[in-house]
Every structure is written in C-alpha cells, then in structure tokens.
Ligand SMILES: Cc1ncc(COP(=O)(O)O)c(C=O)c1O
Ligand SMILES: Cc1ncc(COP(=O)(O)O)c(C=O)c1O
Ligand code: FES
C-alpha cells in the first residue's frame with residue numbers, strides 16, 4: 001500500500017522530537033480525527049535552521065511529517081511556506097488517495113509554525129489556506 | 138511471519154484442500170444433472186450438509202449453502218423482511234453487529250422498515266432485557282451476533298433466543314466468528330437462523346451457510362435455478378461446499394482441545410500486554426472468544442502500530458479509522474463508549490491453530506518496542522512515558 | 526465417459542487449479558488487511574480483474590466479482606431496480622432468459638415493478654424492434670441474454686444495446702453462456718452491465734463477475750464490508766477469483782482456434798443426428814453458440830434418453846419436465862412455439878474442450894440406438910419408425 005520511501009520515513013523518521021526554545025510551533029489536527037501533528041522550528045537569518053516534529057497518526061502522517069521537515073530544513077522561511085502537500089506526497093513517491101489528507105496536515109502544521117514565528121517577531125501572519133481540505137474523518 | 142489476524146481470515150487447512158481438489162477437474166459434474174458423475178457431486182454436497190448440520194445441532198435439510206457469511210446475513214435479514222412484510226416492519230439488532238448486518242438493515246430502512254439498534258455495555262454486551270423491551274407487535278426479526286468480531290465478546294444468545302421464541306419473533310444470529318470455535322446448538326438456543334463462514338475456521342473463502350429452521354418464512358436472496366431446494370439458486374460451488382463441510386467437521390472434533398490451548402495463550406498474551414503502562418483490554422474480560430485479544434495503547438495510533446508490526450513479521454488488525462478505507466473509527470469500540478482518541482490506539486490480535494508460546498513472547502516483545510517508539514513520536518504522550 | 530454437457534458446467538482446467546492452490550493455504554491473507562501477505566492477495570485479485578476486463582473490452586475498475594452467474598444477474602436486476610425506483614418501475618426482458626433473470630423479475634413484480642417478457646421467434650431470437658417498441662418513459666432496465674443456454678441462439682445484443690443507449694435506458698446482458706466462448710465487447714456493443722460465470726469456461730464453480738459501466742446507478746445486493754469498492758461486500762474468494770481470471774484469459778487467447786474446432790464438430794454432430802427420422806434442430810441454424818446442439822426426437826421423452834445415454838457413458842441434458850425438479854417443461858422451447866410433446870423429446874449436447882471426432886461418432890451411434898429403443902416402446906411411434 002505504501003511506497004518504500006514512505007516506509008523508510010515511517011520506520012526511520014528524520015527530525016523527530018521537540019525543540020526546547022523553538023521560534024515557532026504549529027499544531028494541527030485533533031485526536032478525535034486520529035491525527036495530530038506538531039512542528040517546531042528554529043529560525044536564524046530567515047533560514048529554517050532546525051525543525052522537529054511530533055505526530056500522532058497513521059503511517060502516511062508520520063512519513064509526511066518526516067519528509068516535510070527534511071524538505072524545509074535549511075530553506076528560507078518563504079520557501080518553507082511554499083512547500084505544498086503535493087510536493088511532499090511526490091517526494092514520498094506517492095500516497096494512496098485516501099491518505100493524501102495526511103500530507104495536507106504537514107503543510108498546515110508548517111504554516112502554523114511559521115505564522116507563530118512571525119507573530120512572535122511582530123510580523124503580519126501570512127494567509128493560511130485554512131481548514132482541512134479533503135479531510136473527512 | 139507470525140499471523141495473529143485469524144478473525145480476518147484463516148489459512149485453508151491441508152485436509153480441506155485435499156478434500157476439495159477431486160471436485161475441481163475430476164468429479165466436476167453439476168449436482169443438478171442426471172448422469173452418474175453428477176451424482177458424485179450431489180452426494181458430496183449432501184455429506185457437507187450433514188457435517189454442517191451436526192456441528193450446530195441442526196438437521197441437514199435446514200442447512201443452505203451460500204457464498205460466505207455476508208451472503209448468509211443479507212439473505213436471513215432481507216429474506217425474512219420481504220417475506221414477512223404483511224406481519225410487520227420492525228427489526229431489532231445491536232450497534233455492534235458486523236457491517237454485513239448493519240448495512241443490510243440500513244438499506245432496509247430505505248425500503249420502509251424500522252430498525253432498533255440496541256446499545257451495549259462497556260464490554261460490548263447486549264442485554265436480553267433490552268431485547269425484550271424493544272419487541273413490539275410489528276417486530277418480525279431479531280438479529281444479534283453470537284460473538285463480536287472485533288472485541289470477541291460472546292453475547293447471551295441463548296437468553297435472547299428464549300425471549301424471541303416466547304414472543305413468537307424470529308431470531309437470527311450471525312455466528313461467523315463463533316462457529317467452529319465455541320459450541321453452538323440451534324435447538325437448545327432457540328435460534329431460527331444462523332450464519333457461518335468457512336474461511337473463519339480454516340475452510341475455504343467464498344463459502345458459508347445459513348441454517349433456516351422450520352418455522353421461518355423467507356424469500357430467496359438469489360433467485361434462479363432450483364438448487365438448494367429452490368431457496369438458493371446458482372450452480373453449487375461443489376469444491377467449496379466440500380471444503381466447508383470438512384473444515385467444520387474437523388473444527389467441531391478438535392474444538393475442546395483447541396479452544397483450551399488457544400484460550401490459555403490468549404490469557405498469557407493479555408496479561409503480558411497489560412503490563413505496558415496505559416494499556417486496557419477491550420471486550421469482556423471473561424466471556425470472550427478463545428482467540429481474541431483486543432487492547433488499547435493510549436497516545437498512539439493503530440495503523441502505525443500495524444505497519445511497524447508488519448515490518449517485524451507480525452500480522453494484526455486495528456479499529457482505527459486511519460486503517461479503514463472509509464476513515465470511520467470502529468463502530469464497535471464507539472458503541473462500547475470509548476472516546477475516539479482511545480479507539481485509534483486499539484490493536485486486535487486473534488490467535489489461531491498455528492500460534493505457539495514462542496509467538497506470544499515474540500509478539501509481546503515487539504509490541505513493547507513499537508508502542509514505545511510510537512509514543513516517543515507522539516505529541517500526546519506525557520513525559521514520564523517517553524524515553525527519548 | 527463422454528461429457529457433452531458443457532453448458533451445465535465444465536471441468537476446471539489444470540492451469541486454473543494450479544493458479545488457485547497457492548492462495549488457499551499459503552498466500553491466504555484477507556485482501557483488505559494491511560500486512561504484506563494480504564497485499565499478495567490484493568494484487569492477485571487486481572490481476573484477475575484486469576484479465577476479466579480485457580476479455581470483454583471493459584476497464585478493470587468496472588469489474589466486480591460475484592459468487593457466480595446467478596448472483597451477477599440478481600445483482601444487476603435488483604440493484605438497478607431498487608436504485609432507480611424514482612425514475613420508473615418498468616423492466617424489459619424476454620421469455621427465454623435463464624431463471625436467474627426470470628425468477629428475479631417475477632420477484633420484483635411482487636415488489637411493485639412491471640415487467641415486459643418479450644416473445645421470441647421460432648429460433649428463440651428476440652427482435653430488436655420489439656425491444657424498441659416496449660420501451661416506455663418508465664423503463665429503467667432492459668435485460669436480454671447474450672446467448673441462450675438451452676438452444677444456443679445468439680441474440681442481437683449489439684442492436685439492442687444501440688437502441689437502449691439511444692433511448693437512455695440501461696442495458697444488462699446475461700452473458701453466462703457466451704463469455705469465454707464468443708467475442709464480446711461491452712463498449713462496442715453498448716452494454717451497461719454484463720454477467721458471467723467462471724465454471725462455464727473451465728474456471729472454478731462459485732465464481733462470477735458483473736461488469737458495471739460508469740453510467741449505471743445500482744444498489745448492492747450484498748451489503749456489508751467495503752470490499753469491491755463498497756459495491757459487493759464479503760471477504761473475497763481469492764483462489765476463486767484468481768481461477769476465474771486465469772480461465773477467462775486462457776479462453777480469450779484460445780477462443781478463435783477453439784471455437785473453430787468445436788463448431789465444426791457441432792455441425793458434424795447436428796448433420797448426423799438430423800439423419801435420424803423425425804428429428805429437428807432447436808435454436809437458430811447458424812447464429813448459435815459454437816458448442817450447442819439441441820435436437821428433438823419425436824415420440825420419445827428426454828429423461829429416458831438421458832438415462833440410457835448415461836448407461837453408455839454419455840452425459841447430456843434435456844428440456845423435458847421429467848428431468849427437472851419443478852416438472853415444468855423448458856420455458857425456452859415453449860417460447861419457441863414447440864408443442865409440449867415435442868419438447869419432451871429434446872436433447873441438448875454441448876461440446877467442450879475435450880470433445881473429439883471419435884466422441885461424435887460414438888455419441889451418434891448410441892443416440893441412434895437409444896432413440897430406436899425408446900421409439901419401439903412408445904405408443905406414439907408410427908409403425909414405419911418401429912423395428913420390433
Ligand atoms: C461477525 C461477522 N459477520 C460477518 C462477516 C462476513 O463474512 P464474510 O466476509 O465471510 O462474508 C464477518 C467477517 O468478515 C464477521 O466477522
Ligand atoms: C444463461 C445463464 N444464466 C445464468 C446462469 C447461472 O449461472 P450460475 O449457475 O453460475 O450461477 C446459467 C447457468 O446455470 C446460465 O446458463
Ligand atoms: S492520520 Fe488518519 S489517515 Fe492518516
């Protein structure tokens with residue numbers, strides 16, 4: 001059902017954990033849906049210097065968190081913001097259709113973390129897409 | 138690999154396969170035909186009918202072969218509903234039935250029937266008193282499963298049968314998880330109809346049977362030829378029927394020994410898994426199928442447990458929404474009153490003929506590791522349960 | 526023995542049995558499960574789906590597995606009836622359909638549907654013009670078989686499909702006798718639903734499929750689990766499905782050669798049997814299944830012919846009431862306008878893969894003798910046909 005890439009990120013998740021003095025934290029989902037994703041970012045000079053995640057969810061949710069954190073590490077905040085769930089799913093060599101929404105979670109958690117960082121630094125939050133599209137738990 | 142999902146399906150046992158093969162390419166006649174080779178098929182079907190009948194205390198002529206448990210459930214419920222519409226339009230069932238029952242009654246609701254879905258207690262048990270109270274003068278059918286497929290709880294079907302008989306209402310039981318595993322007797326238990334499925338007791342997939350007692354008025358679900366005494370049309374799946382008969386005969390003969398052995402392995406597994414902190418048993422602690430373990434681990438999600446166990450060669454199942462195509466969490470665990478987030482961490486392990494004590498050790502060890510690994514990853518896990 | 530009843534059922538071919546065996550005790554996983562061994566089952570089911578699809582010009586996702594031809598027919602007809610009740614309640618079929626269709630539509634009549642049973646010509650052929658004329662604004666389904674199981678007549682289904690499509694009415698065809706034997710293409714022929722059955726083309730008994738095109742709105746017949754994309758519940762009969770796929774793939778590949786060979790044996794058999802005085806061919810002389818011979822011998826009765834042939838090692842079938850459990854003479858031969866007493870003397874011989882020219886000789890010789898023997902016994906036989 002899952003690609004080898006998904007299974008690799010699932011079994012050996014990259015960037016799993018927390019950042020004590022994070023510059024931004026984003027949390028999405030809720031336990032009732034069976035998925036919660038929390039992203040921690042450390043930003044220096046507009047660069048995502050470090051990123052960690054915690055996820056309660058299925059294989060796709062965990063693998064998406066892992067892949068998404070890898071993809072934004074070392075990128076500018078704007079580049080991180082522009083990471084789409086589609087890109088995450090593609091990097092994972094595809095997700096089953098009923099699991100696409102799990103990669104949306106990653107995109108949303110990153111947006112939340114970035115806006116948290118912006119808010120803490122007195123910046124206008126960027127406009128989030130809002131809501132869990134295709135998320136029909 | 139270690140297969141602990143025997144409630145989903147079982148391997149077809151060798152004796153059964155051996156019994157089936159001769160009816161594929163050699164004694165392949167259509168039992169309805171007149172010539173000698175067809176008589177061999179017809180006799181084989183009748184032997185299987187007796188085997189099924191004697192396993193559940195029925196008469197051979199009360200057994201009808203189907204394509205599985207789903208067909209048996211659909212037939213019993215729709216067949217009685219349509220044939221007894223003049224008597225009433227009310228059906229009683231429970232919230233923890235298999236979808237083969239629930240989606241059937243939901244469809245019947247669209248056709249103008251009224252259905253009562255009885256609640257269950259925290260162990261998933263239906264109360265006979267609730268059944269009695271739900272009966273009205275419009276009630277034409279009570280359908281309550283013998284044992285639950287997710288949590289293993291065994292229902293008080295003898296009591297329910299007694300009530301149904303007293304009130305003159307037909308009683309169907311979905312015994313798909315029970316048949317071949319625990320003793321059943323349709324006459325002692327006042328059961329009017331009983332569904333079973335071959336692949337749940339090491340028989341072939343795509344085979345099942347419906348017991349229909351003599352007082353039942355029922356329409357066919359499969360209209361067509363005169364097979365099964367005009368009640369279930371379609372050329373008989375002779376090898377499948379032979380396999381079903383053989384499997385249930387062997388299961389009945391071995392039941393006592395096998396269920397003793399398996400239930401002590403089950404108890405060992407339950408005890409060791411409950412040593413993991415924040416884990417709870419689902420289903421009734423005692424009145425449960427010999428092979429069923431259903432346990433919840435807080436803070437983690439079932440599909441990810443399954444995937445990690447699979448990498449370690451362990452096959453299991455969960456009630457988590459994330460693992461189901463419909464993305465709905467288990468309706469059974471919901472009916473037991475568990476909150477969503479707990480349901481997500483449920484794991485079902487169903488033991489089988491091949492399960493050994495070593496398997497139990499291996500599985501416990503791996504579940505411990507996997508649970509810890511996932512708890513380390515989860516944002517919900519309290520600090521004292523993390524080790525990272 | 527010489528088996529000439531391939532329309533009743535066929536032996537499962539060796540390649541098919543060999544393909545099935547690995548999915549019984551080894552790769553036995555439930556295709557709905559998450560672990561690796563279950564993926565093997567799921568993949569095997571998808572391979573079979575493609576095999577069936579490509580044999581009839583459909584897409585894999587339009588193929589749904591069933592427990593046989595009867596289930597496919599029941600599902601197509603009841604499923605469309607219940608799902609389209611808001612659009613209308615009229616169904617068109619023919620008088621010569623299999624009972625899997627006719628008893629289904631009769632049951633639907635009890636549920637408030639109206640059914641037109643089109644007559645046929647003396648060859649058992651439905652006229653496309655009659656179909657067109659029968660369509661009303663309440664018509665929700667046309668169901669006409671591809672080829673008749675008793676007399677082998679092949680229906681003008683491409684024309685009927687065209688009419689149905691023009692009028693916007695769904696068209697189902699029972700291709701149980703045709704699939705695997707003659708070319709079929711659901712898109713060229715404008716077929717919306719097509720039933721087929723594995724055991725009619727050397728596949729396993731208890732397996733079948735329903736093709737459902739994209740414009741079809743249909744209720745399930747089997748409610749329950751999420752199998753078959755939520756449309757046909759029940760744990761998949763994986764070995765059976767694998768066998769069905771293999772059998773149809775092989776049949777499609779061999780069809781041209783096989784049907785050429787078999788139809789010349791058929792013509793040889795027809796020609797020689799018609800040399801017996803007062804014998805007539807039933808069904809269309811040309812537009813008939815490659816393997817079907819249906820012939821009437823005046824003055825004698827079918828069951829006795831069969832019994833005598835059986836003693837000589839020949840397996841065949843008849844439309845005589847005496848051989849059927851219901852004691853009704855063939856509704857097909859009746860619809861063709863044959864008088865009762867003629868119908869009683871009908872004999873169906875359906876050739877198969879194993880039929881040889883020697884078999885034809887042997888069968889003709891024996892039928893000659895049996896017919897003479899029975900005619901000598903019959904009070905109806907005119908003196909010039911007796912030799913005693
Ligand atoms: C309790 C119960 N009822 C019905 C069924 C349906 O049986 P089958 O899948 O053999 O059609 C199952 C198993 O899937 C079951 O566990
Ligand atoms: C034309 C036709 N339709 C339907 C069926 C029913 O198929 P099955 O017996 O495989 O259910 C048959 C064969 O018995 C048939 O010949
Ligand atoms: S987290 Fe529930 S489906 Fe992925």
Ligand code: FES
Pocket residue numbers: 846847848
């Ligand atoms: S003569 Fe005996 S059944 Fe017809």
